[in-house]
Amino acid sequence: MTNTMSRPLPLRLVALVALLLSLAFAGMSAASHADAAAPPPSFYGLSETGNATNSSYKWDRIATTGAKTIRVEFNWKRDFYGNASAVSCPSSPLPSGSISWSTIDAKVRYAGIRGIEILPYLTGSFCSQGYPEPGSAEMTAWQSFAEDLGDRYGPGGTFWTGDWDLTPSTYPAVPINTWEVGNEPNLPENNPSGTLDPQKYGKFLILTSAGVKTSQPSATVLLGGLTTAVGGSTSVTDFLNDVYNPNPSYPCCTYTASQLNAAYDGLSLHPYAIGSYGTTTVNYITAARTALNAKTSGFGADKPIWVTEFGWPRANNIVADCSSTATTTVTGLVQRQNLYQVLNWMMANHDGSANLKLASWQSDVDTNATCGTGPEVDPANYGVEYSKGKMGLTGPAILIQSHTPTFCLYVSYTSAPDCVTGPGLYSSPKIDQGLQLDSNVVAWVNYAGGISYCSLHSSVDCQDLSTTGATSSTDPGVSIDPTTGATRIIYRRSNGQLGVWARSSWTGAWSHSIKGSAGDIAADTSPGVYRAGSSGTTNLVTSVVFRNGTTGALMYQAETVLGWTTATAISGAFIDAKSTPSITRDAAGGSSLIAYRDPSGKVGYTAYLPGTGWVNGSLGTSGSVDAGSSPAIARDTAAGDQAIVYRTNADKLASWHIKGGSWTWVNTVSGTTIPADADPSLTVDEVGGQFVSSFRDTSDGVSTWTRSSGGTWGTPTAITTISPPVVPLVAAAATDPTISVTNNGTGLDYFVPYTNGSNSILLQQMAFLSGSGGTWSVPIMP
Numbered sequence: 001m002t003n004t005m006s007r008p009l010p011l012r013l014v015a016l017v018a019l020l021l022s023l024a025f026a027g028m029s030a031a032s033h034a035d036a037a038a039p040p041p042s043f044y045g046l047s048e049t050g051n052a053t054n055s056s057y058k059w060d061r062i063a064t065t066g067a068k069t070i071r072v073e074f075n076w077k078r079d080f081y082g083n084a085s086a087v088s089c090p091s092s093p094l095p096s097g098s099i100s101w102s103t104i105d106a107k108v109r110y111a112g113i114r115g116i117e118i119l120p121y122l123t124g125s126f127c128s129q130g131y132p133e134p135g136s137a138e139m140t141a142w143q144s145f146a147e148d149l150g151d152r153y154g155p156g157g158t159f160w161t162g163d164w165d166l167t168p169s170t171y172p173a174v175p176i177n178t179w180e181v182g183n184e185p186n187l188p189e190n191n192p193s194g195t196l197d198p199q200k201y202g203k204f205l206i207l208t209s210a211g212v213k214t215s216q217p218s219a220t221v222l223l224g225g226l227t228t229a230v231g232g233s234t235s236v237t238d239f240l241n242d243v244y245n246p247n248p249s250y251p252c253c254t255y256t257a258s259q260l261n262a263a264y265d266g267l268s269l270h271p272y273a274i275g276s277y278g279t280t281t282v283n284y285i286t287a288a289r290t291a292l293n294a295k296t297s298g299f300g301a302d303k304p305i306w307v308t309e310f311g312w313p314r315a316n317n318i319v320a321d322c323s324s325t326a327t328t329t330v331t332g333l334v335q336r337q338n339l340y341q342v343l344n345w346m347m348a349n350h351d352g353s354a355n356l357k358l359a360s361w362q363s364d365v366d367t368n369a370t371c372g373t374g375p376e377v378d379p380a381n382y383g384v385e386y387s388k389g390k391m392g393l394t395g396p397a398i399l400i401q402s403h404t405p406t407f408c409l410y411v412s413y414t415s416a417p418d419c420v421t422g423p424g425l426y427s428s429p430k431i432d433q434g435l436q437l438d439s440n441v442v443a444w445v446n447y448a449g450g451i452s453y454c455s456l457h458s459s460v461d462c463q464d465l466s467t468t469g470a471t472s473s474t475d476p477g478v479s480i481d482p483t484t485g486a487t488r489i490i491y492r493r494s495n496g497q498l499g500v501w502a503r504s505s506w507t508g509a510w511s512h513s514i515k516g517s518a519g520d521i522a523a524d525t526s527p528g529v530y531r532a533g534s535s536g537t538t539n540l541v542t543s544v545v546f547r548n549g550t551t552g553a554l555m556y557q558a559e560t561v562l563g564w565t566t567a568t569a570i571s572g573a574f575i576d577a578k579s580t581p582s583i584t585r586d587a588a589g590g591s592s593l594i595a596y597r598d599p600s601g602k603v604g605y606t607a608y609l610p611g612t613g614w615v616n617g618s619l620g621t622s623g624s625v626d627a628g629s630s631p632a633i634a635r636d637t638a639a640g641d642q643a644i645v646y647r648t649n650a651d652k653l654a655s656w657h658i659k660g661g662s663w664t665w666v667n668t669v670s671g672t673t674i675p676a677d678a679d680p681s682l683t684v685d686e687v688g689g690q691f692v693s694s695f696r697d698t699s700d701g702v703s704t705w706t707r708s709s710g711g712t713w714g715t716p717t718a719i720t721t722i723s724p725p726v727v728p729l730v731a732a733a734a735t736d737p738t739i740s741v742t743n744n745g746t747g748l749d750y751f752v753p754y755t756n757g758s759n760s761i762l763l764q765q766m767a768f769l770s771g772s773g774g775t776w777s778v779p780i781m782p
Contacts (some may be wrong), residue, residue: 003499004388006090009302011088011106017174017179021088022402025769027425028652029293036542037347037351038358038601039347039350039351039730041066041068041360041414041517042068042069042117042358042476043347043350043356043357043358044066044068044069044121044326044359044360044361044410044413044414045065045067045068045070045071045308045358045359045360045361046062046065046067046070046071046137046359046360046361046362046443047070047071047308047309047361047463048070048071048072048073050237053070053072053107053110053418054103054107054108054518055110055554056113057112059110059114059116059278060113060114061195062116062418063114063116063122063451064401064411064415064417065407065410065411065414065416066411066415067115067116067414068115068116068117068432069117069119069358069360069543070111070117070118070119070310070413071118071119071120071121071180071309071360072111072118072121072123073117073120073123073124073145074104074105074120074122074124074149074700075123075124076122076123076124076125076126076145077124077125077126077144078101078124079104079124079163080098080099080103080104080145081100081126082100083099083617084097085126085151086126086138086149088623089126089127089137090127090133090136090138091125091135091137091718092137093132093136093141094126094141095126095264097147097193099145101152101159101625102151105159105780107165108153108159108176108585109163109164110477111174111291112173113166113171115174116174117174117176117177117178118174118176118594119151119176119178119179119180119183119306119308119358119360119391120152120176120180120181121181121183121224121225121268121308122146122149122180122181122182122184122224123180123183124206125142125192126137126138127469128192128193129189129190129191129192129194129284130182130185130189130190130191130192130194131182131185131190131191131192131201132192132204132206132254132555133192133200134200134203134204134207134252134253135252135253137515139204139207142207142208142211142372143207143210143211143645144211145206145211146179146212147211147214149176149179149212149213149215150179150211150212150213150214150215150216150219151215151216151571153175153176153199153322154175154176154177154215154216154219155173155175155177155216155218156175157175160173160774165413165689167760173488175755177218177219177220178220178221178222178306179212179219179220179221179222179310180222180224180225180268180306181204181205181208181209181221181222181223181224181264182201182205182224182225183224183225184224184225184226185198185201185224185225185233185239186198186226186227186233186235186236186238186239187227187230187232187233188233191375192660193621194291196233196234196275198234198239198242198243199242199243199246199247199250199253199591199615200253201254201596202210202243202246202253202260203253203254203255205221205223205224205260205263205264206259206260206263207639208221208243208324209221209263209264210263210357214509215308216263219266220266221263221264221265221266221347222262222266222267222268222306222308223266223267223268224244224268224269224562225269225270225271225308225309226240226267226268226269226285226288227269227270227271227272227309228270228271228272228310230317236269236284236287236288236443237287237288237291240292240294240295240416241291241292241295242260243260243418243564244257244260244295244340245257245529246258247261247572249423249477253628256518257295257299261299261477262363263294264303265304265470266303266304266305267292267304267305267306268304268305268307268308269284269288269301269305269306269307269308269450270307270308270309270310271283271284271288271307271310272310272311273285273312274312274313277334277337277338277341278337278338278339278340278341278342278511279341280340281310281342282341282342282345284306285307285346285354286354287354288305289353289354289355290307291303296420298537298591302355303355303391303435304355304356304357305354305355305356305357305581306356306357306358306360307346307356307359307360308339308358308360309360309362310342310360310361310362311335311339311361311362312334312335312338312339313335313584322690328487335406336406336409338412339361339406340409342359342418343359343410346359347359347413357673361410366674369423375775381435382557388634393401396450401730407419408774409496419462419782420446420452420453420454420462420463420464420782421446421447421448421450421452421467422446422447422755422764422765423444423446423447423732423735423755423764423765423766424445424446424447424448424449424472424473424764425447425473425475425734425764426470426472426473426733426734426735427444427446427447427474427475427755428444428475428735428736428737428738428749428754428755429443429444429446429737429738429753429754429755429766430442430443430444430475430477430478430529430685430738431443431478431738431739431740431751431753432478432479432480432529432531432740433482433740433742433751434478434480434483434535434741434742435481435482435686435743438456438457438480439456439457439480439485440455440456440480440740441453441454441455441478441480441487442454442455442478442753442768443476443478443489443491444468444475444476444755444766445471445472445474445475445476445491445512445751446464446467446470447468447472447761447764448464448467448468448530449467449468449470449472449494450464450466450467450468450469450470450558451464451465451466451469451470451476451489451491451499451501452464452465452766453465453489454478454487454766454768454782455479455485455487455506456594456714456754457485457506457667458506460782462782463502465489465642466501466512467493469493470491470492470493470494470499471494471523472492473651474492474524474525474526475487475526475580476489476490476491476493476526476527476529477490477526477527477529477530477544478529479529479530479531479542480531481531481535481536481540482535483536484504484507484535484536485503485505485506485507485508485686486502486503486504486505486592487500487501487502487503488500488502488529488540488542488559488619489501489502489527490527490544491526492525492526492527493514494520495518495519496515496516496518496519496520496521496523497514497515497516497518497520497521498515498516498520498521498527498544498546498557498567499511499512499513499514499515500512500514500515505585513646515557515564515567516567518555519549520546520548520549520555520567521546521547521549521555522546522547522548522549522552522575523546523549524577524578524674525546525547525575525578525579525580525777526546526580526668527544527545527546527580527584528544528545528546528580528581528582528594529542529543529583530542530543530582530583530584530585531543532584532585532586532587532637533587534577534587538560538561538562539560539587540560540561541558541559541560541585541587542558542559542560543556543557543558543583543585543592544556544557544558544559544567544583545557545581545583546567546580546581547575547579547580547581547596548569548572551569551574552574552575552599553569553570553573553574553575553604554569554570554573554574554581554594554596555567555568555569555570555574556568556594567694568676568702570614570615570616572607573594573606573614573616574600574615575596575597575598575600576596576597576598576600576604576627578601578627578628579596579597579628579630580630580633581595581596581630582594582595582630582632582633582644582682583595583633584633584634584639584642584735585635586635586637587637589610590608590610591607591608591609591610592608593605593606593607593608593633593635594606594633595631595632595633595644596630596631597625597627597628597629597630597646598618599629600618600621600623601621601622601623601624601625601649602618602619602621602622602624602625603618603619603620603624603625603631603644603656604616604617604618604619605618605619605644606619610650614767619656619665619667620642620656620667623649624648624649625646625647625649626646626647626649626650626651626676627649628677629646629679630646630679631645631679632644632645632679632680632681632682632693633645633682634682634683634684634691635684635689636660636684636686636689636709637684637686638686638687638689639660639709639710640658640659640660640661640687641657641658641659641660641689641691642653642657642658642711643657643658643682643684643691643707644656644657644682645658645680645681645682645693646679646680647674647676647678647680648669651673651674651675651676652669652670652671652672652673652674653673653674653680653693653695653705653716654667654670654706655667655713656668656669657691657707659710663678668712668713670705670713670715670716672697672703672705672716673694673698674697674698675694675696675698675733677733677734678695678696678736679736680693680694680695680705680736681694681695681736681737681738681739682739683738683739685709685741685742685743685748687708687743687750688743688746689709689719690706690707690708690709690741691707691709691739692705692706692739692748692750693705693706693739694734694738694739694752694754695716695736695737696717696731696735696737696754697716699717700720700730700731700732700733700757701719701729701730701731701739702718702719702729702731702752702754702769703716703717704717704719704739704750705717719752719769719771719776720776721769721776721777721779722776722777722778722779728756728758728779729756729758729767729769729778729779730756730758731754731755731756732756732757732764733757734753735754735755735764736754736755737752737753737754737755738752738753738754739751739752740742740752746773747773748772748773749770749772750769750770750771750772751766751768751769751770752768752770752771753766753768754767754768754769755765755767756768756779756781765781766778766781767779767781768780768781768782
């Protein structure tokens with residue numbers, strides 16, 4: 001999705017701070033990142049797992065995060081020799097044939113044209129596990145390989161002077177300046193023969209650094225990615241103690257502490273804290289800082305720390321240690337809180353006592369897997385990788401992550417275009433859609449106090465139109481011309497006037513206008529909006545109704561291509577306090593029908609009949625409609641059938657229905673209870689004539705209620721989405737989903753925007769469900 005406007009950062013931070021304070025994290029100074037000295041853009045990074053960043057499309061998605069450093073694996077055997085086998089180990093470790101640069105050239109090019117620097121971590125061996133054995137023929141070949149990498153991708157390297165054929169003024173070179181040697185060598189599986197050996201790694205680091213700095217003397221070399229201890233590994237502190245105290249009798253790997261210290265320029269760290277809050281991650285970093293200072297202080301200046309991986313997988317069952325059966329649950333809210341807490345601390349301390357150079361978030365996706373078993377988003381089984389949730393940018397993860405609140409929080413630090421602002425408390429989205437599923441506009445009042453929208457036509461576009469002016473807890477109405485994309489978003493301004501955002505086409509510029517006087521629209525009510533008429537013609541009319549702010553009278557206003565009419569009170573039509581009217585219109589005949597809760601508690605209706613004028617009536621008995629409820633109306637344009645759905649005084653889902661040409665309304669009360677703060681929405685299949693209602697159910701899910709064409713209402717059915725639940729389907733309290741339906745000729749396609757409350761009441765997000773043929777997608781957040 002593209003987001004072309006940013007929301008103001010302080011408002012989001014206020015909400016987040018409130019949540020974080022409620023958790024009472026200990027030992028953490030959670031200063032707002034708005035108040036700390038900003039790190040350079042390269043400070044914020046993402047970390048790749050596997051060999052995933054292999055297409056322009058994926059790099060486009062990565063670029064939307066604003067991250068300027070992407071950690072990418074350079075695997076000697078896989079990426080440069082196509083996983084070919086060695087000729088003979090140990091004497092002739094390389095395969096026959098020359099090295100191929102094409103795989104890594106492509107990644108460096110993808111990153112470079114987007115102004116992103118790659119931070120490689122160097123892995124791979126033909127004759128061993130993890131990395132070559134020091135003292136072997138393979139180690140000699142590896143050193144030459146490390147030297148060749150600097151010659152090719154470092155400043156002034158052959159890639160930039162020969163293969164980088166783009167105009168330098170437009171696409172300046174982005175050489176690789178930092179090299180991470182190995183990955184997590186304090187885990188046994190990342191060492192030769194799968195045996196933990198800090199001194200062997202120390203020698204490997206010294207030899208690799210010599211190879212890199214032969215061709216690139218100014219390069220930064222990192223000791224590779226020490227991580228938190230799990231089964232069979234050693235802690236960061238213990239590993240540093242061992243690597244700085246080599247055994248002089250170890251024949252393959254003799255060196256001095258001074259030689260080791262001179263071989264690297266910084267520590268790469270992976271402070272995972274899967275079963276704990278962000279405080280634990282911060283404590284891991286500070287402990288590593290203390291341990292590193294203890295080893296380096298005797299040799300001069302302390303070395304910086306590069307956090308090249310950190311994160312928390314969102315999962316129901318994730319194991320912090322694959323040798324145990326203990327699992328932990330991390331929700332989207334917890335992940336977001338942890339990221340906020342740790343990034344704030346990193347930013348506040350990056351140039352102080354922590355001395356940090358990089359914060360590379362491992363972008364995790366949802367899974368219910370436990371240490372390599374169970375369902376997962378990516379078909380590949382990552383085995384032990386689940387112990388840290390290191391799904392990263394692999395497969396679809398970056399695409400899924402870009403729809404989550406955690407992603408939106410991350411990009412707020414990078415100064416990338418921000419995600420669209422979520423709905424305010426008690427605010428529900430509204431939609432208008434053409435006969436095709438791919439032409440719609442959804443709008444809502446955002447929690448900054450303005451109007452936001454998402455539209456789908458040739459592409460998806462989400463924007464914040466404003467951050468002030470709208471009334472919190474009210475809902476806008478939407479009208480589109482499906483042919484031209486002319487759009488009107490109509491809402492109650494905070495002073496009671498009618499506000500209108502409008503554009504003349506799908507790609508046209510937005511303009512704003514204000515209708516009427518202060519106090520025209522009653523408090524706690526929203527305008528009802530309906531679009532009718534022939535698309536692309538002058539008889540396309542947007543009808544608007546609302547409750548008068550002084551007398552409670554029903555007001556009517558219309559807009560055509562010729563302009564707005566003056567809002568007019570309809571004689572004898574009064575609406576109960578806090579009830580929002582709903583309107584439908586017969587474009588061909590000119591009749592209109594408006595539904596609302598009248599002051600006696602009945603379903604009130606006001607009809608416009610050509611040749612007769614406005615006629616008022618009511619349905620049911622006094623008090624039959626629950627106080628504060630707002631009935632919704634829809635019309636089958638072909639048959640003339642009309643239906644009204646509402647919540648009864650017993651909190652039951654109910655409807656009134658009338659067939660075209662009839663004068664008799666029929667009442668149906670379902671056996672389904674809906675929350676006392678919920679109102680059902682209603683739409684109609686304009687081809688087949690089915691009425692479909694959506695509503696928030698008592699489980700805070702979304703359910704639908706369908707009336708067949710010319711038939712009866714069925715049984716309300718809860719929406720059950722396909723697995724995995726990338727975003728939990730939790731409708732926010734006091735909000736209502738809306739629904740639209742299109743008929744593709746073989747069945748119905750549904751589109752359901754709603755306010756997702758799975759994170760918290762202060763951090764609500766827009767979410768969308770789509771369904772066809774009985775299958776519902778997972779919720780997607782813009």
